[in-house]
Every structure is written in C-alpha cells, then in structure tokens.
Amino acid sequence: MAANSQFAIAVHILTVLAKAGEGNNVKSDYIAASVNTNPVVIRRLLGDLNQSKLVVSQTGANGGTRLAKCPKEINMADIHKAISCGKTFALHRQTNDDCPIGKNIQCVLEKLQVEINDVVEAKLAQFSLQSVLEAVEEVGCKKGKVLN
Amino acid sequence: MAANSQFAIAVHILTVLAKAGEGNNVKSDYIAASVNTNPVVIRRLLGDLNQSKLVVSQTGANGGTRLAKCPKEINMADIHKAISCGKTFALHRQTNDDCPIGKNIQCVLEKLQVEINDVVEAKLAQFSLQSVLEAVEEVGCKKGKVLN
DNA sequence: CATAACTGTAATAACTTTAGTTACAAATAT
DNA sequence: ATATTTGTAACTAAAGTTATTACAGTTATG
Secondary structure, three states, X not given: OOOOOHHXXXXXXXXXXXXXXXXOXXXXXXXXXXXXXXXXXXXXXXXXXXXXXXXXXXXXXXXXXXXXXXXXXXXXXXXXXHOOOOOOOOOOOOOOOOOHHHHHHHHHHHHHHHHHHHHHHHHXXXXXXXXHHHHHHOOOOOOOOOOO | OOOOOHHHHHHHHHHHHHHHOOOOOEOHHHHHHHHXXXXXXXXXXXXXXXXXXXXXXXXXXXXXXXXXXXXXXXXXXXXXXXXXXOOOOOOOOOOOOOOHHHHHHHHXXXXXXXXXXXXXXXXXXXXXXXXXXXXXXXXXOOOOOOOX
C-alpha cells in the first residue's frame, strides 16, 4: 500500500519525549538521530503535535520540545488525530455517473470508511503513550508481551 | 495520507458483478467504464480476486468475469485480504540502534499494527457484498441509511 | 547586548508508489 | 477461420512522500 509513516514517526517522537521526562526539552536534532531522518522532518511533525497541544516547543538557545501532558494522558488516538494521516483506504476518483453502480458507490464507500475509521480510533485509544514507552523499555516484543 | 484506491475499486468491481447476477460474464471494458479507468487496471485487480477465489474469469470471445460465490457469501474483509492493500499506517524506515527507543520501537509499532489490522478486518467482515449492492441500489446514502 | 543555539517554515529536489497506456500472446465461442 | 476477450509485460505519467538547503525569528547565557 501507500502509506506514509508519519504516524509511526510521531509515536517515536513522543516516546522519546516521554522517556526524557517531564519538563525536559529535547532538541529536534536528537530526535532526528533516533528516528534516523532529517531534523526538519521532525520539526514539521512537532508542529502538528504542537497544534494538538500534545507538546510544547521553545525556540532559542537551550530550546527544544517537551510533552504537554504526562504520558498516561496521551493515547495513540490522540496522536493519530494530530497527524492528519487519514483513511484506511482511499476512494477512487470520479466514477461514471451513467452507470447505476458508478453513480452511487462512492457514498456507500464513504460510509464504510467512516465506520472503519471509528473502530481504528477506538482501538488506538486503548494504548497510552505510557504503555508504549513501557513496552519499548521492556523490549516487550522479544518476550512476546502484548501492548496494554 | 497516502493510500491507494485498489480496495475501493475492487469493491466497485464486485458490486458490478453482483448486480450482473449469478453466472453472467462481465467484460473488463464494461467494468472499466463504470469505474472510469483503463481495462487493464481492472484486469489486474480481477487477477487478485481470482486468486482469492472470489471471481471466475473466462478468456476468449464472449468471455468475461463472474462471481465465484453468491454476494451474501462475500464480505468486505474477503476483498480487503484479496487485495493486499496492507496496513493502516506504515512503519518508518531503519531507526537508530544506538538509541534505546530507536532500537525497539519498531517491533512495538508492528504489534500495534497487527491489533489495528484485526479490528479493521473484523469490522469489514460485518458487511456483505449483498448489503453493499443493496445500499448502492437504494442510494442508501442520500437517505442516510447506514450499511448493514 | 552580542553571540551561539534552537525552532519554524518555505522552497525545492529526490525518491517512491500508484495509476494509466500500449502491445501482444493465448484462449475460445461462433 | 475469425473476432473477441483475458492475462501480462513493459513502459510512461502523475501523484504523493521524504529529504535537504536555507534562512528568518527567538532566546539563554556569558
């Protein structure tokens, strides 16, 4: 599939901030090194996270970014909404109005899309940033531990 | 977001076949006209649907494609699986192993991905091709009717 | 208060993915 | 035999995503 990795990077960013601890500024350069990308990519995502009040940034010397709330109060759905990374599947372009199917399928698909989006967000809401941080620190996956 | 529209087109294709009725071959040209794309795009997707035994195709004069089962026995999850249209979100590329977060976040995200995928498929499984066809024929959306 | 260290963001380039097209071999009804 | 239709390869075009460069604006700190 298509798929940009912005949500994955955003989770990564916030996990780094959570690990840094409350009130500690982390620089985009540091995060970029962990994610292995360019600092500008990080700063752009931080902009979105900022708008959603998940993080607070500070310009100037000794600046950086820190969490705006504690990791228990941030969940994966918050992040998913902050990064407008959209839909599980895309609609197709303009269909043929002369065909009874082509004419109406789009709006049926749209409804389906909404239903899917709802269950995705509900599921994402079950995982807090805190739990992700813990899973990462415990290298939970190697032990087969499931997130929660 | 990214997102290809293959799933949407596949649903469209199968809805056209469902409307055509059991045992009736439909040509890729006809479907392409409804979807408003090139017949080859349709034939490629039909190939996937064929492999998943959702449709049967016939080459030669008077050939075409028809459903392999009745529309009540096909659901949106079947289609989603047939079109390997993947994940709700993409992972990011190689992270930095020297960072404790970078080193382990990938596999935590993978698990999350699996959980999300599961709820998506479970939800998709609730909608049969039959119900989609009915919704399209009733122009369900204009009436605010929800799929089911 | 000058300086160095940061963020924010625009502009743009490089890369990747997706969709569309052309072309033609193989199959088959009539 | 012939016309039709699928299946698929090869290629082009378009769109989307990520990476990079550059620099203006902010601020801690000596």
